Structure formats: C-alpha cells, structure tokens
Amino acid sequence: xxxxxxxxxxxxAAVRHAEEVMGTVFSFDVRGGERDAVRQALxxxxxxxxxxxxxFSTYREDSEVSRLARGELTVERxxxxxxxxxxxxxxxxxxxxxxxxxxxxxxxxxxxIVKGWSAxxxxxxxxxxxGVCGVSVxxxxxxxxxxxxxxxxxxxxxxxxxxxxxxxxxxxxxAGVDELSVATSGTAERGAHIVDPRTGxxxxxxxVAVTVVGPRLTWVDCWATAAFAMGSRAGLDWLESLxxxxxxxxxAGDEVRCTGGLAARLG
Numbered sequence: 001x002x003x004x005x006x007x008x009x010x011x012x013a014a015v016r017h018a019e020e021v022m023g024t025v026f027s028f029d030v031r032g033g034e035r036d037a038v039r040q041a042l043x044x045x046x047x048x049x050x051x052x053x054x055x056f057s058t059y060r061e062d063s064e065v066s067r068l069a070r071g072e073l074t075v076e077r078x079x080x081x082x083x084x085x086x087x088x089x090x091x092x093x094x095x096x097x098x099x100x101x102x103x104x105x106x107x108x109x110x111x112x113i114v115k116g117w118s119a120x121x122x123x124x125x126x127x128x129x130x131g132v133c134g135v136s137v138x139x140x141x142x143x144x145x146x147x148x149x150x151x152x153x154x155x156x157x158x159x160x161x162x163x164x165x166x167x168x169x170x171x172x173x174x175a176g177v178d179e180l181s182v183a184t185s186g187t188a189e190r191g192a193h194i195v196d197p198r199t200g201x202x203x204x205x206x207x208v209a210v211t212v213v214g215p216r217l218t219w220v221d222c223w224a225t226a227a228f229a230m231g232s233r234a235g236l237d238w239l240e241s242l243x244x245x246x247x248x249x250x251x252a253g254d255e256v257r258c259t260g261g262l263a264a265r266l267g
Contacts, residue, residue: 011150012133017042021049022057022115024140030126031149032133041129045122045137052118055079058109069108089113092222096238099226101197116183116221120144123217142183144217145174156267157182162209163254170248172213173267180265181217185210185224186250194228205231206251213265214245223247232257 012032019026026049030038055078057063064082067073075083089110092100102110119139126135127146134147136155145155154175159182161167174180185194186209196203210228212220223245227235232249236257239247246262 014149015039015042017046019046019049021046022053022118022139024115026119026122026140027136027138028122028126029134029136029138029149030129030132031135031147033129033131037129038126038132041126045125048122048125049118052081052114055081056085056110056114058111065108065110085110085114085117088117088218089222092219092226095242096222096226098197099229099238100222104195104197105200112225113218113222115139116142116144116181116217116219120181120217139217142181142217142221144179144181146179148174155180159184159211159248162186162250169209169250169256170211170266172211172265175267177215179215180213181215181220182211182213183217183221183224184212185228194225196229203229205229205235206253207232207235207249208252209250210235211248212239212245213247213262214242220245 013035015030015035015038017028028042030042055063056065058066060066064073064078068078075086089102092113100112102108119137119142123135123137123144123146126132134149136143136145143157148154154173157172158168159170159172161169172182194203195201205228207228210224212224212227214220223239227239227247230238232251236247236249239245240259246259246265248262249257
C-alpha cells in the first residue's frame with residue numbers, strides 16, 4: 001500500500017492596496033476570495049473611508065461635523081454614520097471617566113474615534129467577501145486584523161520604539177484569535193498633540209507612547225488616547241481593568257510597563 005503524500009497548503013492569494021485619506025495612508029492586505037469580488041469590495045471600502053473623511057473632517061467647513069458644531073444641522077438631519085459615531089464616542093467617554101472626549105476644545109471634534117472606527121468597518125466589509133480568510137487594515141499605524149493570512153500563520157504587527165527610531169518595542173501576534181487590533185498614541189511622530197480633556201491643553205504626562213491591544217480598533221484607538229492622557233500609573237491601572245484589553249506603556253525615562261496579559265500576545 002502506497003504512502004499518502006499530503007501537499008502543503010497553498011497560500012491564499014493576496015490583494016493589497018494603499019490609499020491616502022484622512023491625512024494619512026490606509027494600507028489593505030486581503031487574503032483569499034475571488035480576486036474580482038475582493039477588488040470590488042476594496043473599492044467600496046475605500047469609498048467608505050473618503051465618505052467618512054467628508055462627513056467628519058473638522059478641516060472642512062462644509063463637512064457635516066463642522067456644520068453640526070456650528071448649529072447649522074441637527075444629528076437627526078445628518079447622515080446615519082454621525083449618530084453612530086457620536087454614540088460610540090459618548091460610550092468611550094463614559095468608560096474612560098472623561099479622559100476620552102469629543103469636546104475637549106469646547107467644540108465638537110470626534111476625530112479621535114473616526115479613524116479607528118473607519119478602519120474597523122472597512123476590515124469587516126472585506127472579511128464578509130466569500131472565500132476571504134484574512135484581512136489587515138492599517139490606518140496610519142493603527143491596525144485591525146481579522147482571520148489569518150495563511151494556514152498556521154497569524155497576523156503580526158511591529159510596535160515602533162518611540163525612543164529608538166527604526167527599532168521595535170514589541171511584536172504583537174494575533175495567534176489563536178479571529179480578530180485583533182493594535183493602536184498607539186504618543187508624541188514621537190506628531191509631537192504633543194494629545195489633549196488633556198480637563199484643561200483643553202496638551203497632556204502633560206511621563207509617557208512617550210501607549211500601545212493598546214484588543215479585538216476592536218474602534219475601542220483600542222480611544223483607549224490608547226485616554227491612557228496616554230492619564231499618565232503611566234493611572235493609565236496602566238485603568239487598562240488592567242478593561243476586559244480583553246492589554247497595554248504597553250513607555251515612559252520618557254525608557255521604562256516599559258505592561259498589563260499582566262500582554263505576554264500572551266507577544267510574538
């Protein structure tokens with residue numbers, strides 16, 4: 001009786017794309033599925049990003065969020081995405097005890113949640129295509145991962161070291177889970193842009209970067225911002241209290257602080 005030879009699993013086809021939108025670059029990596037169907041879904045996902053930018057950009061005077069902030073529109077007269085995002089932002093504000101806010105400068109500004117929400121939504125849209133086994137959407141360094149790129153090989157994301165340009169502080173692995181996201185807030189690339197909602201001024205903390213890991217990018221993007229504004233001690237304690245969330249905090253003194261379960265996500 002002849003031995004059975006098992007052929008190695010063929011790697012799923014990959015469709016990749018990069019799109020400039022929201023003042024940054026969104027990178028897509030989609031594995032599996034019929035190529036034309038994936039490209040059609042990708043075109044729709046990209047259109048969704050541009051629509052979100054048009055609705056929520058505070059730099060556009062004619063955007064719905066700008067008109068809403070000026071009192072020219074009500075939420076009910078806006079696109080349905082407006083109510084969805086504002087409800088999510090209100091939930092993030094409650095969960096963070098006000099450390100995440102859409103009104104820290106006295107005017108409505110939900111941009112702190114829009115990018116993560118948009119990337120997560122785009123990833124889910126692509127994952128719904130028949131035959132797709134893995135999706136990664138990277139929106140300016142914040143990443144939503146679904147499924148896996150290949151059998152027995154998980155998605156992995158490198159976390160930049162804010163104190164050593166070109167180096168990595170950690171590598172996050174999505175092994176064993178179907179959805180994982182990674183978001184980082186810090187001062188290394190954009191300077192002191194994170195605002196303390198209590199003062200409306202740049203947050204003064206001992207941190208240079210906070211990376212948060214969890215299932216949904218909408219939330220981890222908010223949590224990274226909130227934890228950074230809190231500072232290393234309060235931020236770490238708060239992240240420890242959140243279910244299914246891990247964090248990596250780096251101080252200006254090059255001290256690394258991690259939540260207790262982060263080690264399970266390294267690799």
